[in-house]
Amino acid sequence: MATATFDQEVVPAVWPYRHLLDLERLTPAEIRLLLDTAALFKEATAGCRQKLSVLAGTTIVTLFFENSTRTRTSFSLAARRLGADVIDFSASGSSLSKGESFIDTARNLEAMGVSAVVVRHRTPGTPHLLAQHLSVGVINAGDGPHEHPTQGLLDIFSIRERLGDLNGATVGLVGDIAHSRTARSNLWGLIKLGAKVIVCGPPTLVSERWRELGVEVSHDLDAIIPRCDVLNLLRIQFERQNTRPFPSVREYAHLYAMTRERLKRAKKDLLILAPGPINRGVEVTAEVADCPQSLILDQVTNGLAVRMGVLWLTCGPRDGADTAGGLS
Amino acid sequence: MATLLVRGGRVVDPSQGIDRVDDVLVRDGLIVAVGQSGTQPVGRVDETIDAAGLVVTPGLIDMHVHLREPGREEDETIETGTRAALAGGFTSVACIPNTEPPIDTQAAVEFIHQKAARADTCNVFVVACASKNREGKELAEIGQLVEAGAVAFSDDGSPVYDAELMRRIFEYCRMFDKPFLAHEEVLELTAGGVMHEGLVSLVLGLTGMPAAGEEVMIGRDIALAEATGGRLHVMHVSTGGGVALIRAAKARGARVTAEACPHHFTLTDESLRGFDSNFKMSPPLRTAADVEAIIEGLVDGTIDCIATDHAPHALEKKMLELDRAPFGILGLETAVGLTVTRLVVPGRMDWPRVVEAMSTLPARILGINRGTLRPGAVADITLIDPAVSWRVDATTFASKSANSPFHGWTLQGRAVATIVAGRVKYRLREPALV
Numbered sequence: 090m091a092t093a094t095f096d097q098e099v100v101p102a103v104w105p106y107r108h109l110l111d112l113e114r115l116t117p118a119e120i121r122l123l124l125d126t127a128a129l130f131k132e133a134t135a136g137c138r139q140k141l142s143v144l145a146g147t148t149i150v151t152l153f154f155e156n157s158t159r160t161r162t163s164f165s166l167a168a169r170r171l172g173a174d175v176i177d178f179s180a181s182g183s184s185l186s187k188g189e190s191f192i193d194t195a196r197n198l199e200a201m202g203v204s205a206v207v208v209r210h211r212t213p214g215t216p217h218l219l220a221q222h223l224s225v226g227v228i229n230a231g232d233g234p235h236e237h238p239t240q241g242l243l244d245i246f247s248i249r250e251r252l253g254d255l256n257g258a259t260v261g262l263v264g265d266i267a268h269s270r271t272a273r274s275n276l277w278g279l280i281k282l283g284a285k286v287i288v289c290g291p292p293t294l295v296s297e298r299w300r301e302l303g304v305e306v307s308h309d310l311d312a313i314i315p316r317c318d319v320l321n322l323l324r325i326q327f328e329r330q331n332t333r334p335f336p337s338v339r340e341y342a343h344l345y346a347m348t349r350e351r352l353k354r355a356k357k358d359l360l361i362l363a364p365g366p367i368n369r370g371v372e373v374t375a376e377v378a379d380c381p382q383s384l385i386l387d388q389v390t391n392g393l394a395v396r397m398g399v400l401w402l403t404c405g406p407r408d409g410a411d412t413a414g415g416l417s
Numbered sequence: 418m419a420t421l422l423v424r425g426g427r428v429v430d431p432s433q434g435i436d437r438v439d440d441v442l443v444r445d446g447l448i449v450a451v452g453q454s455g456t457q458p459v460g461r462v463d464e465t466i467d468a469a470g471l472v473v474t475p476g477l478i479d480m481h482v483h484l485r486e487p488g489r490e491e492d493e494t495i496e497t498g499t500r501a502a503l504a505g506g507f508t509s510v511a512c513i514p515n516t517e518p519p520i521d522t523q524a525a526v527e528f529i530h531q532k533a534a535r536a537d538t539c540n541v542f543v544v545a546c547a548s549k550n551r552e553g554k555e556l557a558e559i560g561q562l563v564e565a566g567a568v569a570f571s572d573d574g575s576p577v578y579d580a581e582l583m584r585r586i587f588e589y590c591r592m593f594d595k596p597f598l599a600h601e602e603v604l605e606l607t608a609g610g611v612m613h614e615g616l617v618s619l620v621l622g623l624t625g626m627p628a629a630g631e632e633v634m635i636g637r638d639i640a641l642a643e644a645t646g647g648r649l650h651v652m653h654v655s656t657g658g659g660v661a662l663i664r665a666a667k668a669r670g671a672r673v674t675a676e677a678c679p680h681h682f683t684l685t686d687e688s689l690r691g692f693d694s695n696f697k698m699s700p701p702l703r704t705a706a707d708v709e710a711i712i713e714g715l716v717d718g719t720i721d722c723i724a725t726d727h728a729p730h731a732l733e734k735k736m737l738e739l740d741r742a743p744f745g746i747l748g749l750e751t752a753v754g755l756t757v758t759r760l761v762v763p764g765r766m767d768w769p770r771v772v773e774a775m776s777t778l779p780a781r782i783l784g785i786n787r788g789t790l791r792p793g794a795v796a797d798i799t800l801i802d803p804a805v806s807w808r809v810d811a812t813t814f815a816s817k818s819a820n821s822p823f824h825g826w827t828l829q830g831r832a833v834a835t836i837v838a839g840r841v842k843y844r845l846r847e848p849a850l851v
Contacts, residue, residue, distance in 0.1 A: 113620070192736060212738035213622040214692025234622030273622060298616050331608050331624075 095133040095141050100405040107205075107226035109399050110216050111236040112277040120281055124246050126398035131391070134170060145172035147204040147404050152195065153230070154180040154210040159365055159389065160230050160240070164207045167396035173404070176203065191215065192222050199223050205404045208232075226403045234268045234329060241274025243395040244362055245282065247384045248319050250391070251360055256283035261313050263345060264323035264372055267294045268330065271364045272323055276304065287313050290345060293334035310345050314355045321362040322347055322372040338371055347373045352380070360384055419463050420444045421839055423798060426468025430475055431773040432789035441473055443796040446839035451790050466834060466841070468800055474772045475790050476508025476539075476797025476837065478779035479749060481573075481598070481652055481676060481724035484510070484541070486532065487525075488517025493729035493817045495529065498749070499538035501727070501816035503843035505749040506832025508797035509540040509787055510727075511779075513598075514551065515574035521546035521557045526565035539837055540797070542568045542785055547586045547597060553578050556585055563593045568783045571598035573652060576634055578604070583638065587647025596648040596674070596782055599638050601659070602699070606630035611739050613686040613701040621689065623739065626701050628656040635659050639666045639673060650782055651675040653726050655700040657710030664719040674782050675714070676724040679755035680746060682711045684822065694735045694742035695822040698728065712765055721778045723771075725752050729818035747821045750814050755823070757803055757830025768803075800834040802845075807831050 104122055112120065133141065149168040151161050161177065168175045178198065195206060205226035208216045213235035220227040231237040245255065252258055260279050266272045266288045279286050280303065287305040288295050299306050307313045314320070325341065335341045347361065361373070361383045369375050378385060421443040428439045428451055435451060442449040479502060485493040493501075495512075502510045512529060514520035520529065526543045533541035545567035546557045553572060562570075570590055576599070577583045586597055607626040612618050614625020635651055639662060642649035651663060654675050666673045680698065685705050688696040696702060714720040725748025735742050756775070760766040766774075776799075780788025787797055809826045811819040835843035 190733070190737060210738065212740045215738050217692050218738070232622070236622070268622075270622060273620070296619055298619050301616050302620075 095129065095143055097129070098406070099408045100402055102408065104402045107403055108220045109228045109238050109403055110220060111229060112238045112241050112274050112281070113236065115281070117281040120242070120278055123242055123395070123398060123402065124249060126402055127242065127246055127391070127395040130397040130401070131394035134394070134397070140170050140172050142172035143401055144168065144404055148174045148176060148202065149205050149207060149400065149404065150176045150178055150198050150203045151207045151230070152178045152198065152209075154191065154208070154215075155231070157209055157231070159392075160209065163389075163392045164230060164396050167393050168400055170393075171397055171400055173204075173400070192219070195219050195223055199225050205400070228399060228403060231270050234270050234273070236274045237270040238274050239392065239395050239399055240271045240364055241278045242399070243388055243392040244271070244275050244321060244364065245278045246391045246395055247362060247387045248360060250387070251384070252318065255279065257285070258318045259285045259287065259316055260319040260321065261287045261289055261317040262321050262323060263289045263310060263347070265294050265325045266290055266299070266323065267296065267334070268326040269323045275321060276302075280304070287317070289313055291335055291341075311351065311354070314351055317359060318356065319360045319362065320347060321364070322367070323364065324366065324368060325371055342371050346371060347377050349374065349376055352377055358382070362388060364388065419839060420461065421796070421836070422462045422465045423468050423473055423800070424465055426471045426473035426800065427768070428473045428790065429768045429772045430790040431769045431777045432475065433791060435790070436769050441790060441798060443798070443836075443839045446796055448790050448792055448794045448796050450792055464841075466800070470802070470804070471833065472768055472801040472803050474799045474801065475776045475788050476835070477506045477753070477775045477799045477832075478509040478511070478783075478787060479507045479725050479727065479752065480511040480722065480779040480783055482510040482512050482727045482749065483515070483729065483745070484512045485516065485729060487528065491731045492734075495532040495541065496536040496538065497815065497817040498727070498729070499533065499536050499541060501747075501749040501814060502539045503835045503837075504815045504832070505751070506753045506799040506801060506835055507539060507749060508799060508835060508837045509542060509785070511542045511544050511568060511783055513544050513571060513573045514546045519546050519551040521549055521551065521562070523561050523565040526562060526567055530566060538842060539835070540787070542783060544569045544571050544598060546570065547572050547577060548582065551575065553582060556582070556589060559589055559593065559595070563595060567595075568785055569596045569598050569650070571600070571652070573598060573600040576600050576602045576604070580637060580641065584641050584645060587642055587645040587649070591645065591647050594648070594784065596650045598650045598652050599634075600652055601631050601634035601638065603630045603633045606633070609740070610701070611697055612689045613703045615686055615704055617686045617689060623689065626699070628658055628703065628707070631656050631700050632658040632662060635662050639663070639671060642673060643669070643671045646672065648672045649674070652724070653678050653681065653700055654711065654714070654720055655681045655703050655707060657707045660710045660714040660719055664714070667719060674721045674778075675719065676722045677711045677715055677720045678724060678726045679748060679752050679759070680822070682708055682715065683755055683759050688822065692739055693822070694737065694739055695746060695820050697739060697742055697744055698726070698746050699744040712760065715760070715774060716765055716770070721774065721782065723752065723756060723774045724779070725749055729816055730820050731818055732820075735820045745820070747811070747814065747816055747818060750816065751809055751821060751823045751828065753801060753832050754807065754809070754828030754830050758828045761803065762829055796836060796839040798836040799832055800836075801830060802833045803830050805829070805831050
């Protein structure tokens with residue numbers, strides 16, 4: 090069995106940040122650095138189950154105010170593989186249900202000497218507020234419909250692994266754009282790396298205003314399929330919708346589900362992504378989810394590498410004086 | 418008895434068409450005269466204020482203030498709120514009745530008057546609920562509330578949802594010639610919203626409150642006011658579409674008036690990018706085009722007055738996630754500075770129009786005997802230094818709360834003395850008045 094090795098001793102100086110809050114404010118070079126670092130970790134840990142020790146002695150807290158299985162597990166595993174200690178902190182069963190404010194909860198964790206807080210919250214901007222109030226690193230693991238930077242990075246990582254370069258690639262983001270943090274993080278990352286982005290879904294979920302960011306807006310999946318190199322099928326977030334944005338699941342699936350029929354009209358090497366959990370039969374049918382072009386399981390594997398990269402860049406050792414804070 | 422001479426200031430009183438350097442003489446709490454400098458025989462003077470370089474106006478009136486008492490004294494009290502008013506140059510405030518309990522009985526109106534008398538600060542005029550318990554179901558006892566001294570009616574904080582009740586309120590208030598102050602919001606369109614619906618809310622993933630959510634209700638209430646002959650006063654207009662509706666209604670001769678808040682002619686939805694709840698209020702900060710439309714509305718008189726919607730919240734309530742933090746920001750202590758900085762300095766508004774918007778017209782809309790320096794009027798006077806630059810420090814506000822998005826801003830223009838019924842109730846320490 091191979092031995093896990095990682096030979097960078099300090100975080101590169103071009104990454105001065107202790108936080109990862111969103112992709113919107115990162116530069117293309119910074120996004121490439123995140124992806125390249127993830128690739129190093131993927132390579133370093135490929136085919137072996139040994140831990141690295143690059144974050145030995147640090148403690149990472151996953152502070153989840155919203156339920157999550159895979160993101161939290163992925164972060165915990167990533168941290169452990171880097172040699173860090175991990176504390177999982179759930180909102181339910183804590184003082185939060187007794188009325189403690191989220192800032193007080195986080196400050197308590199900070200006082201226990203943790204290095205970074207991986208936070209998920211139903212409200213956009215909560216990680217940003219924590220970053221203002223805490224002196225430890227803050228990693229956004231999803232803030233309501235705003236951003237989910239590591240999900241965006243792992244989607245882009247998975248595409249880049251197959252395509253090599255995103256410049257000029259056409260990527261369709263299909264579905265519940267309105268409520269999807271994955272859509273927003275994908276969108277910023279893709280735009281910055283030179284991809285052409287199309288957002289597609291009913292007008293109740295896909296605002297015309299996206300055009301103002303240079304994104305193409307479509308309400309007709311059949312029309313855009315032949316032009317796409319990649320389709321990212323986003324989950325319908327029933328839990329975030331005030332009012333039903335379409336008449337029935339059946340009608341939604343009729344118009345927007347990725348089926349075998351639709352796949353026939355696509356480019357032969359179309360890549361299909363779906364950030365889990367997926368509603369089989371709503372966004373994508375079972376046979377498409379499991380087809381050879383589907384990167385759904387690659388996404389999970391790559392998620393681990395991306396999160397190792399992010400944890401190392403934000404919590405790893407630095408040359409010279411410790412740079413506290415940082416914008417993103 | 419006591420005599421006060423305010424000497425040599427630029428006296429601006431639109432109620433008399435006055436805008437000249439002059440003296441104001443006060444005796445026993447009433448205006449004696451605005452006389453020509455140096456020629457007015459004044460006799461013995463107990464106190465003289467040198468107002469050279471200052472603008473001297475009839476006392477400013479903020480017709481939209483949440484004093485929070487009774488029920489939310491942790492945010493503000495009648496005493497702290499009225500002290501904030503004085504520090505901001507206001508000699509009168511109209512307090513909004515969404516307290517706990519709401520002000521919907523004679524006893525509650527009396528409570529406010531007594532607390533205000535005990536505070537002995539500025540004048541407090543009571544706006545009472547239009548519906549019982551502010552529930553939007555039945556008319557409040559409007560006649561008895563008028564007898565107790567209520568000057569206007571409002572369910573502010575909420576719209577009156579039932580259009581039939583709204584019609585009845587207009588009809589019934591007409592009997593007393595009292596205005597209804599309307600919070601215009603279609604709740605289905607704003608449910609869960611924390612900011613203006615637009616590109617910024619889309620990018621931030623925050624639930625939006627569309628401009629139409631305000632405009633639809635303004636349109637309904639204009640139609641009902643015109644149908645009944647009632648008096649509609651649209652509170653805190655924030656959208657260009659709202660300004661256009663009010664402009665058209667006024668052109669038809671409808672009995673419609675309106676106010677705008679300093680934050681709505683100063684800030685846009687871009688401010689929410691930092692996720693700071695001190696930028697969360699209802700109606701929300703809109704776009705740059707809306708800000709321009711509000712300013713145009715104020716300049717051409719479509720929007721009659723400037724009111725602050727002063728809405729104090731204790732620090733711990735605002736230090737929450739954006740969706741859990743309450744709506745509202747402080748206004749009293751920054752209103753003059755923002756008006757001068759945003760409207761006077763760039764040449765959008767002249768001083769007579771500013772004084773009209775902050776004193777003459779609020780007095781007229783509320784039907785109160787203020788807003789003028791006519792001989793015999795109550796001597797409520799504000800002295801403003803139009804040139805002074807100062808840094809906003811919310812931690813030193815007279816208000817009990819500090820939820821101001823303008824903390825740290827540098828503003829031009831500030832009230833330096835506030836005189837209520839001939840008594841100097843507030844005087845800015847620095848720079849010291851000569």
